[in-house]
Amino acid sequence: MATNLKRKLSEKKPDVLEKVAKGGPNREEAISRLINAVSEGPYGKFVITLPATGTSPYVMLQNAATYMNLPLNVVKSESEINGFELLINGEEFAKGQFDNIQEARKGIADQALNKLKETCFFITRKSEYVNVTKDNLHEKEAPSVAAPTAFADSTAYKIMAKMGWSGGGLGAQEQGNPDSITVYENVNRQGLGTTNLTKQITEKLGNFAKSSSLLTLVFDSDFTKEERVFIHKAARKFNLKTKSIGRESRKITVSKKITRMDIVRELLRSGGEDGFYKLHVPTNFAHLFTV
Numbered sequence: 247m248a249t250n251l252k253r254k255l256s257e258k259k260p261d262v263l264e265k266v267a268k269g270g271p272n273r274e275e276a277i278s279r280l281i282n283a284v285s286e287g288p289y290g291k292f293v294i295t296l297p298a299t300g301t302s303p304y305v306m307l308q309n310a311a312t313y314m315n316l317p318l319n320v321v322k323s324e325s326e327i328n329g330f331e332l333l334i335n336g337e338e339f340a341k342g343q344f345d346n347i348q349e350a351r352k353g354i355a356d357q358a359l360n361k362l363k364e365t366c367f368f369i370t371r372k373s374e375y376v377n378v379t380k381d382n383l384h385e386k387e388a389p390s391v392a393a394p395t396a397f398a399d400s401t402a403y404k405i406m407a408k409m410g411w412s413g414g415g416l417g418a419q420e421q422g423n424p425d426s427i428t429v430y431e432n433v434n435r436q437g438l439g440t441t442n443l444t445k446q447i448t449e450k451l452g453n454f455a456k457s458s459s460l461l462t463l464v465f466d467s468d469f470t471k472e473e474r475v476f477i478h479k480a481a482r483k484f485n486l487k488t489k490s491i492g493r494e495s496r497k498i499t500v501s502k503k504i505t506r507m508d509i510v511r512e513l514l515r516s517g518g519e520d521g522f523y524k525l526h527v528p529t530n531f532a533h534l535f536t537v
Contacts, residue, residue: 277514280527280534281507284367287530289334292366293506294359303355307332313506320351332358367510368526443473448480451500455484467495474498 284290292310304320311318316335323329323341330350331341340358344350362368454463465477474496481488481500491497513525518535527535 273515276534277511280514280531281511283534284365284528284531285507287365287528289362290365290528291507292362293510294362294366294368295506296368296370302352303359304351307355307358320347320354322347330354363526363528364530365528367528369506369509369513370524370526372524444476444480447473447477451477451480451484451486454500455486455502462499462501465498465500467492467497469498 291314293313294306294310296306308318311334318332318334320330320332323331326341326343328343328345329341330344330347332339332354340354340361342350342353342357344353450463465474469477474490477498477500478488478490485503487501487503489499491499510525513519513523514535518525518527
């Protein structure tokens with residue numbers, strides 16, 4: 247018989263919580279204990295992202311379930327008239343009575359999100375993505391261009407491209423905020439031969455792979471087709487992800503393979519909030535997190 251995961255949501259793990267609560271002054275250890283305690287709970291590995299612009303609750307749940315490779319759907323109840331059930335991995339998570347499937351998806355999804363707030367991390371995007379460009383990416387020996395202080399100090403500067411960026415303007419429809427930040431590790435492409443350029447690209451990708459930065463690099467559209475092929479191949483050697491964006495003006499994004507829990511960890515390190523994102527610690531574990 248399938249385990250009733252709804253009941254698990256209300257179960258507490260006093261032994262785990264006690265260990266976390268008794269964590270020493272080392273903040274990194276405390277953060278790790280909190281993440282581990284949440285992850286061990288039912289659906290604790292779900293990280294729900296709440297965008298600044300309107301997205302239906304059902305789509306938010308679908309995104310989280312897809313990320314965890316778990317099927318999620320709403321089905322008619324076999325025992326209740328006008329009854330519907332939300333199933334996660336084939337098990338009932340929430341239910342209610344509604345006139346049709348559309349209303350059921352919205353109503354049950356709202357109910358499910360409220361439950362998940364007890365046991366899962368939520369990340370609220372306080373503003374739309376900031377568009378990051380790589381103007382003059384290969385400007386050799388160019389002086390660094392500093393980002394505005396408030397933004398440079400924010401977690402968003404490190405992780406903003408890790409939550410659904412599809413290129414150009416950030417966001418699924420490239421509708422992101424047009425604010426532009428010039429990344430300052432630049433090497434000038436102009437005047438460099440192909441050999442020098444490929445060397446610069448390789449060095450840049452190698453340094454990026456070894457660094458602790460979670461930033462996404464964007465190689466601009468002024469690279470030739472052959473150069474873009476080289477960027478993809480070089481990035482794979484460093485175990486980096488690449489993605490081609492655009493049709494007429496092709497760009498390439500290069501990023502590290504990180505998880506949503508990596509994002510949660512970065513936000514915990516910055517006190518749970520910055521100018522762009524806010525982390526909601528699950529209510530069952532809120533007493534374990536102090537700013």
